[in-house]
Amino acid sequence: xxxxxxxxxxxxxxxxESDQYYLDKQPLKFRDGxxxxxxxxxxxxxxxxxxxxxxxxxxxxxFYKNITKADEIVFYDDNGVxxxxxxxxxxxxxxxxxxxxxxxxxxxxxxxxxRISHFFALKTTYYPNPFLEYNLFGDFWSTQPVLVTxxxxxxxxxxxxxxxxxxxxxxxxxxLKKDPQLWKEFMTLKxxxxxxxxYIFLKRYNEKYPLDIPPN
Numbered sequence: 034x035x036x037x038x039x040x041x042x043x044x045x046x047x048x049x050e051s052d053q054y055y056l057d058k059q060p061l062k063f064r065d066g067x068x069x070x071x072x073x074x075x076x077x078x079x080x081x082x083x084x085x086x087x088x089x090x091x092x093x094x095x096f097y098k099n100i101t102k103a104d105e106i107v108f109y110d111d112n113g114v115x116x117x118x119x120x121x122x123x124x125x126x127x128x129x130x131x132x133x134x135x136x137x138x139x140x141x142x143x144x145x146x147x148r149i150s151h152f153f154a155l156k157t158t159y160y161p162n163p164f165l166e167y168n169l170f171g172d173f174w175s176t177q178p179v180l181v182t183x184x185x186x187x188x189x190x191x192x193x194x195x196x197x198x199x200x201x202x203x204x205x206x207x208x209l210k211k212d213p214q215l216w217k218e219f220m221t222l223k224x225x226x227x228x229x230x231x232y233i234f235l236k237r238y239n240e241k242y243p244l245d246i247p248p249n
Contacts (some may be wrong), residue, residue: 061146062130062249067097067106069123071195077247079127084108086115097126097133101140124195130249134190136197143190147239149208150192151200153185189235192244205231212238 054078065177071076086107091098097245100106124153125134133140134152146153167240187200189208202224209216219234 061244061246063098063127063132063146063246064249065127065129067100067108067118067123067126068132069118071124072194074124074132074192075246077249080106080108080110084110094128097128098140101126136188136190141188146192146244147235148242148244149194149235149238150190151235152188152190154188155185161167200231202227202231205234209234209238212241215241 040083063074064079064081066081067085068074068079082096085091085100087100089099093099101120101123104120106120106123107115108118109219110117110232121135121138123135125132125140127133132143132146132150134143134150136154139154141152143150143152189198189200189204190196191208198207206216206219207225209219215234215238219230222230
């Protein structure tokens with residue numbers, strides 16, 4: 034009974050410590066604008082809204098969300114040179130100091146910024162409609178739309194290498210291999226312990242390899 038009670042308390046403390054990770058976000062802020070490539074992110078030097086050719090209100094809080102829906106972004110640099118950017122090829126944008134990364138043709142807000150950053154992406158799955166009816170000509174048609182499920186999945190991105198992993202145990206192990214000491218320590222844990230502590234190990238990795246960017 035004592036052993037079981039100790040195990041329960043320990044598990045609760047580990048889970049609480051894991052959840053605490055989200056309350057300890059790094060105060061990194063990025064300049065607002067469009068980041069065409071990873072080099073701009075490293076230098077914290079985006080294309081500002083004042084350089085972009087558009088009829089949209091640049092002061093609108095949804096400006097960057099709306100401008101990135103277009104196929105191209107047109108801007109003039111500080112030398113007055115007009116340039117076209119393919120929206121699908123840009124790294125992302127920042128609004129109100131928060132980075133939004135372009136992954137899979139959609140822009141996702143990075144909620145924890147570090148060398149290995151963390152973000153959520155909405156995954157949508159479509160299922161065929163099982164409820165089919167036949168018309169008078171023997172052709173079937175659906176009386177209801179296709180069934181859809183959507184859920185947020187967690188991902189990791191290396192800000193410098195621009196590599197993306199799904200934030201599961203396999204993805205985290207790939208990240209931690211960059212640090213043999215942390216990887217070895219993580220691999221000695223049982224699967225349940227890894228699940229409890231994966232946020233803690235991500236935090237420890239970022240503490241060992243801090244993201245160094247120019248101030249906003």
